[in-house]
Amino acid sequence: MHSRYEVVIGLEVHVQLTTKTKIFCGCSKDFGQEPNSQTCPVCLGLPGALPVLNKQVVEYAIKTGLATNHQIAPHSIFARKNYFYPDLPKGYQISQFELPICEHGWLNIETEAGGKKRIGITRIHMEEDAGKLTHGGASGSLVDLNRACTPLLEVVSEPDMRSADEAIAYLKQLHQIVMYLGVCDGNLEEGSFRCDANVSIRPKGQKELGTRAELKNLNSFRFIKQAIEYEVERQADLLDEGGKVVQETRLFDADTGMSRSMRSKEEAHDYRYFPDPDLVPLVVDEAWIERVRAELPELPEVKRQRYVEQLGLPEYDAGVLAAERAVAEYFEALVALHGQPKICSNWVMGEVLRALKESDGTIADCPLSPELLAGLLGRIADNTISNKIAKTVFEEIWRSGKSADQVIEEQGLKQVTDTGAIEAILDEIIAANLDQFAELKGGKDKLTGFFVGQVMKLSKGKANPGMVNQLIQKKISE
Amino acid sequence: MSFSQMSIRQLQQALRDGKTSSVELTRACLARIAATDERINAFVTVCAETALAAAAEADRKIAAGAVGPLTGIPIAVKDIFNTAGVRTSCGSRILENYIAPYDATAFAKLQEQGAILLGKLNMDEFAMGSSNENSAQGPVRNPWDLERVPGGSSGGSAAALAAGQAFATLGTDTGGSIRQPASFCGVVGVKPTYGRVSRYGVIAYASSLDQVGPLAQSVEDAALLLGAVAGYDPLDSTSVDCPVPDYLAGIDGGVKGMKIGLPREYFIAGLDPAVKQAVEAAIEVYRGLGAEIVEVSLPHTDYAVACYYLIATAEASSNLARYDGVRYGVRQQGEGGLSGMYEKTRAAGFGDEVKRRIMLGTYALSSGYYDAYYLKAQKVRTLIRADFLKAFKEVDLLLTPVAPTAAFKLGEKTDDPLQMYLSDIFTIPVNLAGTCALSLPCGMDGQLPIGLQLIGQPFDEARILQAAKAYEAETDWHKQRAPLD
Numbered sequence: 001m002h003s004r005y006e007v008v009i010g011l012e013v014h015v016q017l018t019t020k021t022k023i024f025c026g027c028s029k030d031f032g033q034e035p036n037s038q039t040c041p042v043c044l045g046l047p048g049a050l051p052v053l054n055k056q057v058v059e060y061a062i063k064t065g066l067a068t069n070h071q072i073a074p075h076s077i078f079a080r081k082n083y084f085y086p087d088l089p090k091g092y093q094i095s096q097f098e099l100p101i102c103e104h105g106w107l108n109i110e111t112e113a114g115g116k117k118r119i120g121i122t123r124i125h126m127e128e129d130a131g132k133l134t135h136g137g138a139s140g141s142l143v144d145l146n147r148a149c150t151p152l153l154e155v156v157s158e159p160d161m162r163s164a165d166e167a168i169a170y171l172k173q174l175h176q177i178v179m180y181l182g183v184c185d186g187n188l189e190e191g192s193f194r195c196d197a198n199v200s201i202r203p204k205g206q207k208e209l210g211t212r213a214e215l216k217n218l219n220s221f222r223f224i225k226q227a228i229e230y231e232v233e234r235q236a237d238l239l240d241e242g243g244k245v246v247q248e249t250r251l252f253d254a255d256t257g258m259s260r261s262m263r264s265k266e267e268a269h270d271y272r273y274f275p276d277p278d279l280v281p282l283v284v285d286e287a288w289i290e291r292v293r294a295e296l297p298e299l300p301e302v303k304r305q306r307y308v309e310q311l312g313l314p315e316y317d318a319g320v321l322a323a324e325r326a327v328a329e330y331f332e333a334l335v336a337l338h339g340q341p342k343i344c345s346n347w348v349m350g351e352v353l354r355a356l357k358e359s360d361g362t363i364a365d366c367p368l369s370p371e372l373l374a375g376l377l378g379r380i381a382d383n384t385i386s387n388k389i390a391k392t393v394f395e396e397i398w399r400s401g402k403s404a405d406q407v408i409e410e411q412g413l414k415q416v417t418d419t420g421a422i423e424a425i426l427d428e429i430i431a432a433n434l435d436q437f438a439e440l441k442g443g444k445d446k447l448t449g450f451f452v453g454q455v456m457k458l459s460k461g462k463a464n465p466g467m468v469n470q471l472i473q474k475k476i477s478e
Numbered sequence: 479m480s481f482s483q484m485s486i487r488q489l490q491q492a493l494r495d496g497k498t499s500s501v502e503l504t505r506a507c508l509a510r511i512a513a514t515d516e517r518i519n520a521f522v523t524v525c526a527e528t529a530l531a532a533a534a535e536a537d538r539k540i541a542a543g544a545v546g547p548l549t550g551i552p553i554a555v556k557d558i559f560n561t562a563g564v565r566t567s568c569g570s571r572i573l574e575n576y577i578a579p580y581d582a583t584a585f586a587k588l589q590e591q592g593a594i595l596l597g598k599l600n601m602d603e604f605a606m607g608s609s610n611e612n613s614a615q616g617p618v619r620n621p622w623d624l625e626r627v628p629g630g631s632s633g634g635s636a637a638a639l640a641a642g643q644a645f646a647t648l649g650t651d652t653g654g655s656i657r658q659p660a661s662f663c664g665v666v667g668v669k670p671t672y673g674r675v676s677r678y679g680v681i682a683y684a685s686s687l688d689q690v691g692p693l694a695q696s697v698e699d700a701a702l703l704l705g706a707v708a709g710y711d712p713l714d715s716t717s718v719d720c721p722v723p724d725y726l727a728g729i730d731g732g733v734k735g736m737k738i739g740l741p742r743e744y745f746i747a748g749l750d751p752a753v754k755q756a757v758e759a760a761i762e763v764y765r766g767l768g769a770e771i772v773e774v775s776l777p778h779t780d781y782a783v784a785c786y787y788l789i790a791t792a793e794a795s796s797n798l799a800r801y802d803g804v805r806y807g808v809r810q811q812g813e814g815g816l817s818g819m820y821e822k823t824r825a826a827g828f829g830d831e832v833k834r835r836i837m838l839g840t841y842a843l844s845s846g847y848y849d850a851y852y853l854k855a856q857k858v859r860t861l862i863r864a865d866f867l868k869a870f871k872e873v874d875l876l877l878t879p880v881a882p883t884a885a886f887k888l889g890e891k892t893d894d895p896l897q898m899y900l901s902d903i904f905t906i907p908v909n910l911a912g913t914c915a916l917s918l919p920c921g922m923d924g925q926l927p928i929g930l931q932l933i934g935q936p937f938d939e940a941r942i943l944q945a946a947k948a949y950e951a952e953t954d955w956h957k958q959r960a961p962l963d
Contacts, residue, residue, distance in 0.1 A: 041578075041579065041580050041679075044805065045800045045805070046560075046578065046579070046580075046806070047560065047566070047568070047573070047576070047578065047681040047682075047800070048559075048560045048578070048582060048677075048678065048679040048680050048681045048682065049580075049678070049679070050677065050678050050713060050714050050715065050716075051715070052712065052713060052714075052715050053715065080796050082795075082796050082799060082843070084799065084802060084817075084820055086802075086804045086816065089800060089804075089805060090799065090800045091796070091798075091799020091800045091802060092796050092799055143804065143805070270844055270845045272795075272796070272840065272843035272844060272845070272848075273843075274792060274793075274796070274843055274848070274852060277684075277685035277686035277716070277793055278682075278685050278715065278716065279715050279716075280715050280716060
């Protein structure tokens with residue numbers, strides 16, 4: 001890293017919304033359908049068709065704005081962004097320019113040093129997506145307008161980030177929030193959460209910003225980091241050699257890890273923004289904002305804090321559990337049934353998330369409801385089974401969907417807590433291993449484990465290990 | 479029987495009484511089109527077969543007693559309305575073979591109420607023009623004098639009525655495109671308040687100014703048609719959700735006690751003496767009918783034409799971007815891949831006036847010029863609207879000429895766009911203000927009709943229709959027919 005320079009990063013994130021229908025028409029926005037099957041006169045841009053705003057999109061925009069500390073504009077307007085491209089059926093994109101719906105927001109990120117840093121968010125506005133082009137087929141380029149007119153939020157940050165890591169921390173935080181709100185499915189590869197990065201550098205101590213390059217085509221957190229780091233190096237090398245950074249848009253290539261110039265400032269479009277006369281100004285009253293605010297879920301940052309402060313979880317556990325809303329909800333449901341947050345946390349983070357990872361599923365696919373898992377934890381708590389046996393029972397519940405009690409009953413896994421029965425087993429083992437027992441009695445404590453193990457083995461794991469220990473001590477002192 | 483002087487209500491009665499049939503009316507119109515349209519060129523598409531089939535169906539409904547207000551009445555619409563299955567070319571080469579898969583709301587409403595579509599009417603390309611000379615399908619000629627223009631852009635809609643080819647038509651009015659041709663052709667034309675009639679499915683020229691309206695042979699027919707097409711449409715966000723009154727209910731209420739304003743700025747030096755005389759005579763008719771006449775001022779009138787040609791062209795430059803040869807319409811391959819195709823397609827597909835306006839509008843919106851042109855024009859527009867609202871605090875309606883002259887000659891103004899633009903000087907302010915107005919015949923300049931404009935308050939179409947009806951009842955101008963035969 002060139003320590004002479006300070007890195008300045010601003011991010012523009014396009015968040016594709018999970019509404020049922022498109023932003024300006026009633027077409028479904030299901031993906032993976034036959035090309036051009038999810039279209040109508042409006043999203044095809046046919047002559048005479050007019051847009052009608054989807055209320056759900058506004059609601060999602062307000063939600064996202066509130067969750068990221070924005071002011072919601074009581075009056076906002078849609079504008080046309082004019083440019084020609086075959087994936088843009090009207091020859092303009094309906095977006096917001098002056099007077100967007102959300103302004104002056106911010107998010108806190110955790111810095112590497114462990115502190116918190118506030119990243120400003122200039123604005124969030126609503127807009128429609130373009131279609132998709134497929135190039136190079138036998139019949140030339142093909143246009144699919146299924147994606148045209150699907151709703152997007154564009155979230156524009158201030159140039160407040162000073163490293164690729166800060167940029168990633170901000171993006172992950174924003175990503176977590178939109179997923180929490182349920183307004184976006186968060187899929188980076190499929191383009192549901194797209195990021196453009198504006199990167200510039202300046203000599204440390206200099207106030208004015210350097211000339212920036214805009215990086216496009218960044219479809220994973222890893223690529224974003226790579227692309228920013230590459231760009232910083234590129235600009236620093238340029239300046240070191242006495243050159244100048246030119247304002248341009250650069251396309252990142254994940255295969256090479258490098259970027260190339262796509263268009264310069266001179267080639268940049270004049271979008272000729274003006275208010276869209278087909279749409280009336282959007283009025284959002286206080287009551288609407290408050291209704292949306294009341295429906296906001298507890299956000300990850302607040303949740304993490306509550307897990308630590310009220311449930312007494314370690315920071316690490318709190319972070320893992322709160323990262324995904326559905327996981328957090330699962331965990332909270334389990335705690336509500338079972339109590340003992342740390343034990344619940346261990347099981348969710350340990351067994352549940354592990355098993356899900358192995359089966360490549362999400363929490364929604366988990367065959368163990370919080371009720372089933374609470375049933376299992378109850379049997380550990382009341383000593384019916386040991387922790388070890390519980391893991392076997394867990395696997396069986398996972399497989400069969402039966403209750404813990406059913407599995408324990410059917411497989412005869414109930415822990416043996418009858419002192420007489422355990423003592424009989426222990427006596428049998430002592431009789432077969434008199435030498436070792438003598439050594440144990442003589443002070444070789446390490447052998448305790450051997451005897452416990454033998455009892456557990458002979459009892460097929462059902463003996464209560466605590467009781468086995470107690471009995472061994474009793475035998476030693478006899 | 480002769481239908482040419484009958485109102486739609488009379489035709490309805492005749493249909494119900496079995497004195498005529500929809501098929502007979504439709505045949506009569508088709509025959510008239512066949513006999514006259516080679517000279518007029520009002521129709522760009524005639525749907526004889528489907529019209530006769532629909533008429534036969536209407537006759538069955540009439541026989542069964544299931545009659546809507548327009549059942550069986552043959553009408554025609556400007557070629558700017560999308561009509562599913564029937565070509566919609568909008569006067570342009572770029573859409574010369576375009577067939578829409580859906581209906582414009584206003585047209586769908588007419589059809590639902592039983593109207594029979596005779597065909598599609600000629601117009602200035604993308605509704606840009608004041609003489610109907612900017613049509614890819616050739617100019618329309620004025621039935622009163624074939625050497626003269628019918629006005630524009632709804633020239634076909636007005637000429638078809640004057641030639642007796644249809645009983646009513648639909649047009650659109652962005653800067654006078656219904657009223658000025660109605661005036662030139664001696665028929666009634668209504669430009670409703672912006673938001674009164676849905677624009678859905680009407681090919682856009684300037685979205686904040688475009689409005690659908692009827693043209694008819696009488697005020698009563700126009701009122702009937704307006705009632706049929708007006709109303710909120712969830713598919714048009716700019717249509718207004720306010721109740722549609724029964725425009726026929728109070729139409730005979732007269733003008734006694736009405737306060738009519740004469741905007742000083744509309745009675746200017748450039749006004750043709752014949753027009754001035756006819757309008758002044760009309761004022762006397764109103765005075766005689768008991769209206770109170772007062773002078774008012776609309777001080778920003780002088781800026782209206784300039785303001786209009788910035789806003790309308792800016793919107794048009796964006797609205798017409800979709801005609802790029804990618805999805806529909808004409809495509810011409812050019813050098814240099816995609817941009818070559820765009821350039822060649824648009825160069826070949828658009829006429830000169832459309833290109834002129836796209837360039838003007840693109841310029842007005844360009845970075846660095848936006849504030850000086852588009853934004854300034856929007857501010858002027860606000861002042862013009864305020865002028866009208868202020869005047870309406872004093873008067874019930876305004877009375878003005880529709881155009882400075884009667885119909886001019888073909889070719890007279892084609893080389894001078896500015897002169898052409900000025901022929902809309904009295905109609906444009908109404909679109910900028912977003913309010914309603916109508917044109918009705920009020921005299922003759924030799925063989926040529928002269929129109930009177932009544933301008934109403936926003937959503938007060940009923941009152942100007944009532945005032946127009948009172949005038950019509952007192953005069954015979956609307957009974958005059960073009961000497962076509």
